[in-house]
Amino acid sequence: MVNLTIDGKQVSVPENTTILNAAASAGIKIPTLCYWKDLNEVGACRVCVVEVEGRDKLFASCNNVVEEGMVIHTNTKKVRDTRKSNVELILSEHNSNCATCTRSGNCALQELANDLNIQDLPYEKHLPKNSGNPDFPLIRDNQKCIKCMRCIQVCEKIQHSNIWDVVNSGARVTVDVRDYYNLEDSQCALCGQCITHCPVNALKERDDTQRILDAIDDPEIVTLVQIAPAVRSSWGEAFGLSPEFATVERLAACMRRVGFDYVFDTNFSADLTILEEANEFLEKVKNAENEKFPMFTSCCPGWVRFAKAHHPDFVDQISTSKSPQQMFGAIAKSYYAKILDIDPKKIFCVSIMPCLAKKAECAYPNMNDACGDPDVDASLTIREVDRLIKMMQVMPAAVPEEQMDVPLGTGTGAAVIFGATGGVMEAAVRSAYFFVTGEEPDPDSTFVDVRGMDGWKEATYKLPGIDLKVAVVHGLGNADKLLNALRNGEVSYHFVEVMACPGGCVGGGGHPIHNQYDMYVDRAPVLYTLDKNLPLRFSHENPSVVACYQNFLGEPLSELAEHLLHTDLHAWKMPGEK
């Protein structure tokens, strides 16, 4: 233990504790800006500086560790003046038009400037030129960027994608795309982690809300919306509502008030995905000699983009099953159009996803199998949906819950857990076990070792005729490690679930943003509780799915199912892909 004094308090902390953490342990708050624990401790903003007695210079507290006998002052005039000056300097290069900024009220810089009581600036404003492409799903605003470097760090260290980097030198240092000039030409997976780690609004999603409103306002158009599993863990955060209150049923009611004609659940198509993917997998196992293992899940478009960009040799091992978002769209504009007896071209199909990559996925040129139009017309992040709710003056706290529409609003517990890492694997194995044995395992105890936040989880499940070796990774860095280990022959599996974002979809880049906190840890249990409390726990038990096969598709992997629910991952290209 190291003993020191902070603001007159005796503090005793383990060796190598940072000054910031030592102060926190004594209940002393040091303001930070660029800092993100364990990820970005670079001391770029110089806001967390403190005075160490006997030293003339101030030191960053986020990345300097305590020494025995140190006497530290966190709130002297020298410290306060310097801190304030640094924040004023940052503001001199920041577009602080807060009124038109979607991060207003959820902005680390705004909060800090308010906390330091900065009311005017002694400097002229110098805003850099802006160059982000407004049509790409991920947009960078150079005038907002405060060069905290978090995006670079999360992209490199957690996601192994290395899209962002520091460019230029001196006054013109900024963050920009590494190896390319334009983001749209890069190998970006569109996981959106840079957005959720951005303290300001320098990184944001393309806002598609106006397109949705245009469709809603068009009397000729029938609007449908599907709500992804993970959305129910977080959509109420922006309204200060708990997930227990901000249920998917309440969101359904809000969406009807926003103006959607039909509100459905992506859980329906998640169950459909399980039927297709589990059967695809079992077919592979039957024909094991001619197949390459592992098979990879395909529901995460961020992962698919990453694989195509960085590990193209594994792309043919990714399941051909479409993601639940795309399965939903294909069914909506075929099966459901028939039920409604309308021209599918009159349907405008929207998805609410915790995800940026879904915006890219629904726009791939081959995702138009139902009627030639895009199967999904627009994909909104949860942040956009929260804005849509506010725009339409809907007050969720005052809106009673309503049921989803049928039949595409029906889902099982197996579908709900798609939103957490390990969930797709667990759901698939639940049904696969039934398909092979004819018996339903206990869902609360049988395949649960793929749950939890370990980055790379492994399990072996005994099925008749096969010891099924599975692995689950979340975060593209872990995916990268697993693929390298597979290629080097260090590991082998039959089936692997990959989710691009840490925590799976509950950590997706489209969720409400919480500064310096990884919210997915709290969101995943919400989904497991929902699963536990649902009457139906197995995808193959979903009555709407059963009916869809009986009345329309025939059976899993039928010709029609192959046409509508499966895809060729080579039919669209990543930038630079040949």
Add this chain to the structure above:
Amino acid sequence: MSRLQVIEKSDAEKLIDELNRDLEHRVAAGQYGACPVDFIASFVKFCHSQSCGKCVPCRVGLLRLSELINSVLDGEADEQTLEDIENTARSIYYSADCAIGFEAAKMALKGIRGFRDDFEEHIHNHRCSNTDHGVPCVSQCPAHVDIPGYIALVHEGRYADAVNLIRKTNPLPATCGLICEHPCEAQCRRSFVDDAINIRGLKRFAVEHEGEIKLPEPMPDTGKSVGVIGGGPAGLTTAYFLRLMGHSVTIYEQRKMLGGMLRYGIPAYRYPREILNREIQAILDLGIEVKREISVGKDITFEEVRSAHDAVYLPIGAHAGKKLGIEGDDAKGVVSAVTLLRDIGDEEAPDFTGMDIVVVGGGNVAMDVARSAVRLGAKTVKIVYRRRRKDMPAQTIEIEGAVADGCQLLELKAPSRIETDADGNAVALWVQPQMVSAIKGGRPTVIPTKAEEERIACDQILVAIGQDIDAMAFNEIGLPLTKKGTFVVDNTTHISYMPGVFTGGDAVTGPATVIRAIAGGKVAAANIDEYLGFHHVLPNDIEIPPIRLVDRAPWGRVDMLERPAPESIKDFNIVEYCMSEEEAHQESGRCLHCDHFGMGKMKGGRVRTW
């Protein structure tokens, strides 16, 4: 009323002097990572601050020039701006009245033309193509040794850890502690405060206090074997890393002993043989086979070596001395520096007792042979160089050492012919006095003066004007050479049209430094490993001590002392003293730790694997 006054420097002038000196230090340690366009813009602005303001081109022109360059940086310029910049700079150069203006414009023009690509990159892509914000010493070290890491370990007294950290990227720490030209010190950020850290000195100190050498265990055998032709620093480096990766390695060495130029080029008073032998033996003890006195191309064919191994590394060095090309060149008593140093290396040194020796050349090798000649008993040693002392490529410390040893420097003397006696023995070197002339390519040229030729009587002439590689044997079997006679190879060290054959060291770079040979050897080891189908990552588990928070007050640099010349010239024992422990502790405490402070922190401060 007095007509004149004695004028003392004002306080303001003294302060200007001080700031100019600080600036000089800062500029001299300039960081390569800075944007060249930004640098030129700032430079022009600085020059403008020196303008007296009388003349238009300087007073107005430099300001407009800096604005134009800034518009490039701000992304507001186009191709026409570049023309405007060049035209403006040219007009200032042509018409400024004094050097404040025309020299500023000349340097600006040099930058505008030299960095044209970067200007274009700014205009078209609003980017700088030239920035690298790495840790200066690590970036500048060709082998990218973790210098702040081992300096921190020295400061903590963990000397063995310090040396083993060096070995992660450089298996010849003793060598580099003694004779590295330390490019790491050139951009040391400590120069902004006072002077560069004595990095080489700290390395030497760590090596001398390491205790028993404990090298890592090699990884499990891979069953692959690599032949290394040449046991110099490049070959030893590659052999070391490949052996640690589990490959079996055989070194083919044409001489009696390993070490290459470390033994056959560097005299023992700079690099004691027992330290060299110990360093080499520790590497060989990893289980490396050595075939000595076997010359590939003579005793064994290259194809035989190639077929005996899965890959071959070919760092054959540069061991052929250049000739003077003047009358009498072949006379008895005209000896190349390479030959003399080789004989000394093989412990077959000649006796120069009572002789008058002339050394031709101004590089480090010239100093080495001159100082060796003193130690071999020469009565006089004269170093003849066609340019000035200050133009000599040798390190200043080596020139000073030679002078301290009693060598005479004869500057501005170009050898014209060698006079021989009836038996063909060289008896004198005739030289034509020169005078310094125009500066071309950054170096002053010389021209002959009208003075008479001078005769320098001597018994031996030692020629140290450069080395060539002796690669004809390899050229004959199909390895093409560059015009300079070096191997043709890309930056992966692989000879692409000859699968599995890699090369490096002086044979590729031409005569260069040991650290460049080591860096090349490291690159070759990594790429040979990949070529053999592996991707071994050598572990790095040495914990670096935490950073100390201090104010970095200006503090003098510790330099190493030397044995007094009257004593040291009597033997080949090492001349340079090591730092003391208290000096090493203080010197290591001066490190600013750019691995932690500044951009170094961004990437975790250090590259743990390579």
